[in-house]
Amino acid sequence: MYKAPLRHLGRKQRKMRFWKNRRTRMENPRLCIFRSSRHLQAQIIDDNAQKVLVCASTMEKDMRTLSLNGKDMAHKLGQIIAERAQSKDIQKVVFDRNGFTYHGRVLAFAESAREQGLIF
Numbered sequence: 001m002y003k004a005p006l007r008h009l010g011r012k013q014r015k016m017r018f019w020k021n022r023r024t025r026m027e028n029p030r031l032c033i034f035r036s037s038r039h040l041q042a043q044i045i046d047d048n049a050q051k052v053l054v055c056a057s058t059m060e061k062d063m064r065t066l067s068l069n070g071k072d073m074a075h076k077l078g079q080i081i082a083e084r085a086q087s088k089d090i091q092k093v094v095f096d097r098n099g100f101t102y103h104g105r106v107l108a109f110a111e112s113a114r115e116q117g118l119i120f
């Protein structure tokens with residue numbers, strides 16, 4: 001009998017591939033993204049101090065007033081997180097896509113953050 005692979009297990013394996021390489025290089029903070037079916041959340045985390053330096057989400061009041069969906073919403077969120085990072089003097093980050101594939105909203109988020117000046 002055929003048993004379909006569970007989607008969350010594949011994402012967990014992709015996530016662990018990132019961490020295998022990350023453990024050795026922790027000089028730059030990590031830009032971590034979480035994508036749900038409706039929203040995006042992004043955080044810049046210092047793993048050495050175990051602190052969140054900057055965060056942004058599509059669930060914030062400012063983002064809810066804009067009636068954006070999909071890639072447009074991700075593009076705006078990338079701009080916001082880059083502006084907040086630059087206000088805290090953060091230029092270089094490591095992009096942690098958290099096991100999500102690099103296309104669609106994740107790609108739009110990453111490109112807009114790069115356009116605003118974040119280096120990863």
